[in-house]
Amino acid sequence: MADSSNTLRIALPKGSLQEPTLALLAKAGYHVYSSDRGLRPPSDDAELDIYMIRAQEIGGYINDGFLDCGITGWDWVYENRADLEDLAELPYSRATVRPTRWVLVVPENSPIKTVYDLEGKRIATEGVGITKRYLEEKGVKADIEFSWGATEVKVPDLVDAIVDVTETGSSLRANKLRIVDELLVSFPHFYASKAAFADDWKRPKMERMVLMIKAALAARDKVGLKLNLPEKSLPEVLERLPSLRRPTVSSLAEGGWVAVETIVDETAVRHLIPDLKELGAEGIIEYPLNKIVP
DSSP states (O other), X not given: XXXXXXXXXXXXXXXXXXXXXXXXXXXXXXXXXXXXXXSSOOBSOTTEEEEEEEHHHHHHHHHTTSOSEEEEEHHHHHHHTOOOEEEEEOOOOSSSSSOEEEEEXXXXXXXXXXXXXXXXXXXXXXXXXXXXXXXXHHTOOOEEEEOOXXXXXXXXXXXXXXXXXXXXXXXXXXXXXXXXXXXXXXXXXXXXXXXXXXXXTHHHHHHHHHHHHHXXXXXXXXXXXXXXXXXXXXXXXXXXXXXXXXXXXXXXXXXXXXXXXXXXXXXXXXXXXXHHHHTTOEEEEEEEOSOOOO
């Protein structure tokens, strides 16, 4: 069981979410020194005791009190019916910024058009609990078998349908599969056990981590802009500048000029900088951001 000392026992997902999770933590200021086989990696925070565990198992270990907290998908907490404290949704994923989607899938030429056509049929999936609850809600009875992997190849020869995860659907289309229905949508979350959440040292420690992780996510795909501008052009520039808040404007030593600083989407910069130059801006600087704390 997790003890009450000043050490936070935290699980991070091993597998497809590992690299994006470690990259996010590094941007948040927590550097984990992980290797391909390292299951207990060190970090630059001596108060963290890190376990690299499959995302499917993390919720159970937290629920049972073996770990204090961890990052795993909401889908796996739902799958295992774990009773956890949800500190934050973290909108990132393994390949894109899109959520993971659990979908009911059949071959393109299958006669199955809706979930109700699966009455008495066979379904393969790694998310047995997710699929059972979905079919119960729909009032459909079907045989569900656990799939250890390579689920897409099992239809139509071994099963009638599968329930699998996708982000973009490109792999399904490449395998000539068709989505019948969407069961749920999931992002990773930062979860804590009830005991850790009630602990006077662990709860603030976790909340500080969540603050920094969310700040790193908020800075994703955003940049800072600095520029000097003739004061007469300021009203028009303010109309064109999208920003988190109103831009910071300060006077320069030279009369009739102001300095402007703001935060914008990185994709907007290629349009903004030429516009700003046309309005007389000088000394335009674009710089990367690691964190934005609202």
